[in-house]
Amino acid sequence: MLDMSYLGKEFPEFIFEVDRSKIKELCLAIGDENPIFLNKEEAQKAGYKDTPASLTFPTLMNFWGYPEIWNRMTEMGIDIKKLLHAKEEYEYFSPIYPGDVITGKVKVDSMRASSAMDMVTFKSIYSRDGEEVLIAKMTIVVPKGENA
Amino acid sequence: MITWDEIDVDYELPSLTKGPITQLQLIKYAGASGDFNQIHTVPDYAKEAGLDGTIVHGMLVMGILGQMITSFAEPKMIKKYSAGFKSITRPGDTLVAKGIVKKKYEKDGEKLIDCRVYVEDSAGDLKVDGKVTIAF
Numbered sequence: 565m566l567d568m569s570y571l572g573k574e575f576p577e578f579i580f581e582v583d584r585s586k587i588k589e590l591c592l593a594i595g596d597e598n599p600i601f602l603n604k605e606e607a608q609k610a611g612y613k614d615t616p617a618s619l620t621f622p623t624l625m626n627f628w629g630y631p632e633i634w635n636r637m638t639e640m641g642i643d644i645k646k647l648l649h650a651k652e653e654y655e656y657f658s659p660i661y662p663g664d665v666i667t668g669k670v671k672v673d674s675m676r677a678s679s680a681m682d683m684v685t686f687k688s689i690y691s692r693d694g695e696e697v698l699i700a701k702m703t704i705v706v707p708k709g710e711n712a
Numbered sequence: 713m714i715t716w717d718e719i720d721v722d723y724e725l726p727s728l729t730k731g732p733i734t735q736l737q738l739i740k741y742a743g744a745s746g747d748f749n750q751i752h753t754v755p756d757y758a759k760e761a762g763l764d765g766t767i768v769h770g771m772l773v774m775g776i777l778g779q780m781i782t783s784f785a786e787p788k789m790i791k792k793y794s795a796g797f798k799s800i801t802r803p804g805d806t807l808v809a810k811g812i813v814k815k816k817y818e819k820d821g822e823k824l825i826d827c828r829v830y831v832e833d834s835a836g837d838l839k840v841d842g843k844v845t846i847a848f
Contacts, residue, residue: 589743590745590775592740593740593741593744593745594741594772594775594778594779595730595737595779596775596776596782598782600786601787618775619787619793620771620775623745624744626746627748631746644749645751645760646761649771651795651797652774652794652795653792654793654794655791655792659787659788
């Protein structure tokens, strides 16, 4: 059972320090060898300050920066073993670079429970020096009844 | 790279074929991303969860789609990127990332395109269906 009292709840802020090796590690796991993400000189030639984070880097900031999300989900009544990732959305305001100290804040943006499934969207706002650099939304579903 | 002026609706982004995805890649992706849900890495756990075996992280598939996008456009040109996960990908699947321009417009002095971006397996089954907004 989803605990609907979590709707709108904000979890405690966390700090994520961006490491060059994590930017590289994510790209290599994906198999993306674009030199802009891997090589500082190549990135600077292309007009970047340093190697920018790739497009799906925010998922890494979510899981490494706020691993407590799994416990929060269990507390909310989400069956982690049955959960499916339904949707992921990013809005980018400024590139994220090695050395950046990013503040993250996760909020329960929407919750819906029906006989067929539970659906929850978490919104993460990432800021650097008080300015928002990125907004990420993750929507998960837990099928119920005959759909489970 | 191609300019905004040269692009029209229905322009197809260069596709990217990747794979087959291996179990080792899922282990690497788990460590890189921090998503340690064991349905991706531990076959016995995946079976307990009612699956035939491990399944690929949806975010890895979205990452592969992202690679296609930033092979076409500079990372700093990407304004918005979203993806919906449509069906399960398994180790051994080969993936093809594709994109097509759906809208071309100007807003607040920026020249933009909206593209449908998606990933299919080699049989043509849709895995991830997304959207990206690119500024030139």
